[in-house]
Amino acid sequence: xxNPRNVGSQVGESDMECSDNDNDCFDDDDYYNAVxxxxxxxxxxxxxxxxxxxxxxxxxxxxxxxxxxxxxYLSYNLKxxxxxxxxxxxxxxxxxxxxxxxxxxxxxxxxxxxRIKPPVTPPSLPVSRYITCPVCVxxxxxEKFFSLSCAHLFCKDCWVTHFEVQINQxxxxxxxxxxxxxxxxxxxxxxxxxxxRPNLREKYQQFTFQDYxxxxxxxxxxxGPNCPIVVHSSENKAKRAICSNCKTVFCFQCGMDYHAxxxxxxxxxxxxxxADDSETANYISAHTxxxxxxxxCIEKNGGxxxxxxxxxxxxxxxxxxxxxxxxxxxxxxxxxxxxNPNIAHESVHAQAREALKKYLxxxxxxxxxxxSLKLExxxxxxxxxxxxxxxxxxxGTWIDWQYLFTAASLLxxxxxxxxxxxxxxxxxxxxxxKELFEYQQAQLEAEIENxxxxxxxxxxxxxxxxxxxxxxxxxxxxxLLKDFLDF
Amino acid sequence: xxxxxxxIIKETxxxxxxxxxxxxxxxxxxxxxxxxxxxxxxxxxxxxxGLFKLELFLPEDYPMSAPKVRFITKIYHPNIDRLGRICLxxxxxxxxxxxxxxTVLLSIQALLSAPNPDDPLANDVxxxxxxxxSEAIRNAKEWTRRYAMDN
Ligand SMILES: [Zn+2]
Ligand SMILES: [Zn+2]
Ligand SMILES: [Zn+2]
Ligand SMILES: [Zn+2]
Ligand SMILES: [Zn+2]
Ligand SMILES: [Zn+2]
Numbered sequence: 001x002x003n004p005r006n007v008g009s010q011v012g013e014s015d016m017e018c019s020d021n022d023n024d025c026f027d028d029d030d031y032y033n034a035v036x037x038x039x040x041x042x043x044x045x046x047x048x049x050x051x052x053x054x055x056x057x058x059x060x061x062x063x064x065x066x067x068x069x070x071x072x073y074l075s076y077n078l079k080x081x082x083x084x085x086x087x088x089x090x091x092x093x094x095x096x097x098x099x100x101x102x103x104x105x106x107x108x109x110x111x112x113x114x115r116i117k118p119p120v121t122p123p124s125l126p127v128s129r130y131i132t133c134p135v136c137v138x139x140x141x142x143e144k145f146f147s148l149s150c151a152h153l154f155c156k157d158c159w160v161t162h163f164e165v166q167i168n169q170x171x172x173x174x175x176x177x178x179x180x181x182x183x184x185x186x187x188x189x190x191x192x193x194x195x196x197r198p199n200l201r202e203k204y205q206q207f208t209f210q211d212y213x214x215x216x217x218x219x220x221x222x223x224g225p226n227c228p229i230v231v232h233s234s235e236n237k238a239k240r241a242i243c244s245n246c247k248t249v250f251c252f253q254c255g256m257d258y259h260a261x262x263x264x265x266x267x268x269x270x271x272x273x274x275a276d277d278s279e280t281a282n283y284i285s286a287h288t289x290x291x292x293x294x295x296x297c298i299e300k301n302g303g304x305x306x307x308x309x310x311x312x313x314x315x316x317x318x319x320x321x322x323x324x325x326x327x328x329x330x331x332x333x334x335x336x337x338x339x340n341p342n343i344a345h346e347s348v349h350a351q352a353r354e355a356l357k358k359y360l361x362x363x364x365x366x367x368x369x370x371x372s373l374k375l376e377x378x379x380x381x382x383x384x385x386x387x388x389x390x391x392x393x394x395x396g397t398w399i400d401w402q403y404l405f406t407a408a409s410l411l412x413x414x415x416x417x418x419x420x421x422x423x424x425x426x427x428x429x430x431x432x433x434k435e436l437f438e439y440q441q442a443q444l445e446a447e448i449e450n451x452x453x454x455x456x457x458x459x460x461x462x463x464x465x466x467x468x469x470x471x472x473x474x475x476x477x478x479x480l481l482k483d484f485l486d487f
Numbered sequence: 488x489x490x491x492x493x494x495i496i497k498e499t500x501x502x503x504x505x506x507x508x509x510x511x512x513x514x515x516x517x518x519x520x521x522x523x524x525x526x527x528x529x530x531x532x533x534x535x536x537g538l539f540k541l542e543l544f545l546p547e548d549y550p551m552s553a554p555k556v557r558f559i560t561k562i563y564h565p566n567i568d569r570l571g572r573i574c575l576x577x578x579x580x581x582x583x584x585x586x587x588x589x590t591v592l593l594s595i596q597a598l599l600s601a602p603n604p605d606d607p608l609a610n611d612v613x614x615x616x617x618x619x620x621s622e623a624i625r626n627a628k629e630w631t632r633r634y635a636m637d638n
Contacts, residue, residue, distance in 0.1 A: 135550055135584045137497045162584060165551035180583045
């Protein structure tokens with residue numbers, strides 16, 4: 001394991017050259033010279049940028065084309081209809097070669113397990129001229145009857161009503177035969193052959209499209225509201241995807257809000273826990289606290305957690321109410337939770353209390369950074385209008401002030417990652433790895449609060465100073481992600 | 488109201504002519520899709536001796552959709568909740584338009600003979616049924632006596 005390293009000490013020498021793009025905000029060469037990583041690592045783009053992710057945002061037609069390529073390929077190779085190819089692809093997560101391999105090995109078994117054929121071949125019954133439909137019990141001429149490969153005959157009217165009812169419940173690719181205990185699926189061409197109402201056909205095709213995309217490991221619907229975009233990537237990983245249409249940022253693997261460095265399963269567990277314990281945690285959402293020095297009531301109206309009492313000018317931390325002096329140093333302990341080493345020998349009640357205390361420690365910080373993110377958005381709005389006034393008054397140009405917006409968006413990105421380090425830490429086992437994580441988390445937190453402090457006082461802060469602070473914060477963020485974002 | 492489908496007429500006729508042993512299902516005078524059902528508690532079950540009232544309703548798209556069935560008489564059973572709703576696969580995802588009112592009622596009768604605490608609807612009942620079956624059965628008998636025998 002690598003030792004915690006003080007990246008910040010290198011930063012003073014680096015020049016900020018590309019402040020217009022918050023993705024490459026620091027000089028990679030300088031960074032890599034500063035640490036003793038070897039050259040091989042630079043080949044992998046993930047080592048340079050742990051959040052690197054190759055993906056495309058596709059529209060419906062592009063997705064259609066991509067899916068059709070697989071359908072046509074499979075249908076050509078197995079000499080089956082495109083409709084049956086779709087049934088196979090859906091049940092095999094679009095792994096074309098796997099399907100062909102299985103087909104070559106035991107075609108009948110593949111067709112049965114994929115619910116295309118019935119497990120037992122139906123006896124060929126002599127078809128009389130008139131048949132009574134088992135569903136509507138109306139006798140009709142045999143031309144009016146249809147069946148799937150299982151030979152269960154039903155009249156056309158019953159098939160149509162069956163499809164209508166299923167489609168109106170949102171079921172499409174999973175529509176099966178009407179016979180009792182029969183699992184044979186109705187393929188697309190069979191359904192469409194019977195459906196005549198255009199709006200129902202459209203609905204059906206819309207639902208099948210959704211099923212195809214959801215079953216495809218390389219495709220993900222953008223979770224943004226009413227957004228038609230589908231993200232395509234060949235790596236099914238918990239990486240950050242940004243929708244080109246609605247700008248929603250989400251985790252490609254699970255579709256939830258992006259959550260690095262926490263894993264998908266952990267963030268799910270954490271969010272469920274937070275929802276379950278929302279009452280317990282409610283009392284935390286205080287907007288005011290008393291100054292620990294003069295006890296005057298202080299309201300928090302910015303995102304920065306480095307507070308300064310307007311009355312006595314005491315600098316303190318909003319989270320722990322400790323002196324801010326202790327937060328700027330190597331001994332920053334505010335983010336860390338100290339577990340009671342003897343807890344195993346305590347009573348059940350004491351253990352429950354301890355568990356709650358631990359959860360609240362992490363929850364409070366998670367929640368607080370989420371609030372800070374929102375407050376900092378307001379700060380940015382205020383900044384925008386102040387800068388607007390300045391530009392109108394002839395103080396500088398828009399270009400001159402652009403770096404402040406870059407700084408604000410970098411701050412948001414850093415604080416977002418910081419927020420998601422808390423669930424990660426909560427579920428970590430005690431040990432050297434957790435110590436290293438908390439060390440880096442503390443470093444990141446300290447630099448983020450410094451950055452926030454400087455941005456709130458942006459107009460009086462020296463630009464070079466601010467840009468140095470941005471550089472340090474982003475380096476802390478990527479260092480933590482490089483060490484802990486593992487796939 | 489639309490004319491009653493042939494399917495429902497046929498089923499009703501057969502239910503009247505050849506009733507299922509231990510079950511009576513009579514359509515309501517004013518609504519032919521609504522059935523008053525009485526199921527006799529099966530022999531050798533904790534529900535023996537009880538008469539359980541149920542209501543069964545055939546929705547507009549029956550038989551494409553399953554009938555809606557509910558116990559009216561209170562019953563202590565792991566697959567039936569306080570509101571009388573029944574956890575039975577053929578009433579949900581295993582429904583097939585080829586199934587009938589008759590098959591549904593037979594399945595409900597079978598559920599009384601063989602409760603399935605691993606697929607519970609009433610969690611507290613199912614829990615007790617798993618950890619202390621004899622106490623659960625005692626409760627079921629007591630409920631049968633108290634709620635299903637007076638009428
Ligand atoms: Zn029919
Ligand atoms: Zn069939
Ligand atoms: Zn989108
Ligand atoms: Zn995820
Ligand atoms: Zn004060
Ligand atoms: Zn603190």
